[in-house]
Amino acid sequence: MNTGAKRQRIIQLVFIGAAIALVLQALYLQVFDDSLRQRAERTTIEKLTVYPPRGLVYDRKGRLIVNNEAMYDLMVTYNQVDTNKMDMAKFCRLVGIDKKGFDERMTKDWRSGKFSRSVPFVFEKKLSIEQYARLQESLYEFPGFFVQPRNIRGYPYNAGAHVLGYINEVDQRDIERYKGEYESGDYIGAAGLELEYEKELRGTKGFTSLLKDNLGRIVGKYMDGAYDSTAVAGKDLISSIDIELQQYGEYLMQNKTGSVVAIEPRTGQVLCMLSGPTYNPNLLAMTQERGKIFSALLTDSLKPFFDRTVMAKYPPGSIFKTVVTLVGLQEGTLNPERGTSCNGGYFYAGRLYKCHGHGHVGNAVDALAYSCNTYYFNEFRNEIDKFGFSNASQGLDMFADYCRQFGLGTKLGIDYPNENAGNVPTTEYYDKIYPKRLGGWRSPTIMSVGIGQGELQLTTLQMANLAA
The missing domain is CATH 3.90.1310.10 (Penicillin-binding protein 2a (Domain 2))
Known part of the structure; x- marks a missing residue:
């Protein structure tokens, strides 16, 4: 037998011996050594x-x-x-x-x-x-x-x-x-x-x-x-919230229903945002009593879960007169030097639309200062009738477009859920309420919008944003 064949035989014997040793070891562990099985029985994986x-x-x-x-x-x-x-x-x-x-x-x-x-x-x-x-x-x-x-x-x-x-x-x-x-x-x-x-x-x-x-x-x-x-x-x-201002706002709103929003005018950041009635947020911590407390708040007739800052809609009232003023100035229908006499209200078709009866207002600045309804009934009609009395729809849609530019009648896109768009009425809106077959509508029909009333509804957040 030559040297090469002998060496090959030795290598084969070594591998065979190693394989036999491994088989014997495995046999011993599985058959004769019970410790591994006992250890497996003693432990579980979770x-x-x-x-x-x-x-x-x-x-x-x-x-x-x-x-x-x-x-x-x-x-x-x-x-x-x-x-x-x-x-x-x-x-x-x-x-x-x-x-x-x-x-x-x-x-x-x-x-x-x-x-x-x-x-x-x-x-x-x-x-x-x-x-x-x-x-x-x-x-x-x-x-x-x-x-x-x-x-x-x-x-x-x-x-x-x-x-x-x-x-x-x-x-x-x-x-x-x-x-x-x-x-x-x-x-x-x-x-x-x-x-x-x-x-x-x-x-x-x-x-x-x-x-x-x-x-x-x-x-x-x-x-x-x-x-x-x-x-x-x-x-x-x-967050942009000032928690001390938030606390103060909640103090002022105790036992009241409504909402408060404060905005930093330079940045648009919300400093305070509260809805009343409210509740202590710790009541809804995930404790064993939470279920009962949650149910009580949910069924409360005052609706403390209802977020009135973004979900509720309100007529804005006289703060909306600033919008009417700015739109009139932009469109040239409002002369800032023109005044009006107020003898208790605005008369139209035998009906009196009331005001404070403060007398004559000399210009637009006085009208805003006195919050004169008579002045703004008249100016709003001028804006709606810009394209003619019988073409009020074009004037209203123009006015509604300006409102959207102020963030009214549309969602502001704040990083906060459940925001309501509010309601700025349009031609389509009024055509449903006052169909043409029943006579339709004209500027006198909707002039209460000019003083922030009527069908106009905004959220507190929108009103705060307008003021800021």
Whole structure:
């Protein structure tokens, strides 16, 4: 046998020997060494969601106006619970429920696909600090149960309920609408800035896989956390609100129905935005009492959830006379030096449209100073009839276009939800109310718009923007 063939034979024998050694080792581990099987039986792998802290909210001066506070959910994995071995009376006492409450919480519609016996779900939401403290000492006695920390919102200044908004737990509609983004138990912004900036504030959830022994106790991380993902905190938000001004506005609006909006004229930033009646935003923190409080507010006849700053529409009244003045000056229908006599109102077709009866106004400046209805009835008609008495529709559409340029009758596009466009009546609008077959309409029909009344309706935000 030559040297090459001999060397090849030796190499083959080495590989065969190594293979036999590996097979024998595997046989020993699987058949004779029971330690691995026992260890597998002693531990389970449980994948848990790690919730990120929601972004904080600051006012324009850097004061923290929405923070995060610790809260805990009691979670359970159904198939890890043995009710025959656990001390049911002690467990129910610690949680503050009875046996019926226990059974109700453990009974789920397994066929729906929403719950799984092997996946943890919430047994008791929003544990109080007292409940959490009681449970922590004895939780190891109840395999399958564990506490998961969450964050709830806190409002240090007890103000800004409407503008700041609140969060809700997602429902099935949210889960279906935002496919893959939310799952049962997640929180979502439901109103105000919490809703408008939900994507920025919510952060990104993480996941961790834990090893638990047969008593449900955590013994370590699966693969030392190699497959875990870190939760990413939500982005902080700096609002334009001045929280002290907000508090003062709410103080002035106590026991009143209405709304207040303050805008910085140079920048257009909203400094204060409140609706009355309001409520302490801390009432809607995700605590165990939240459901009852939410229902009470929802059914309150004064509608504290209704945001009157952007959703309600009001006749603007005399502040609208500035618009009539500016449109008249632009179109040349208003002579700023022309005055009028006011003897208690404006007479037309035998009817008196009342004013204050302050006497003669010498010019446009006096008319604004006295807020003279007679003057503005007349000037509004001049603008509407610019193209002829029988062609009022053209004049009205011209006037409505000017209004839209002032941000009236259209949404302003503020970064805030549920904004109403208000109503600046147009030819199409009045043609429906006063059909031509019934005589139609002319400038005298709609002249109350010239003093900010009639069918004209604006939001408080639009009026504040006009004034700014």
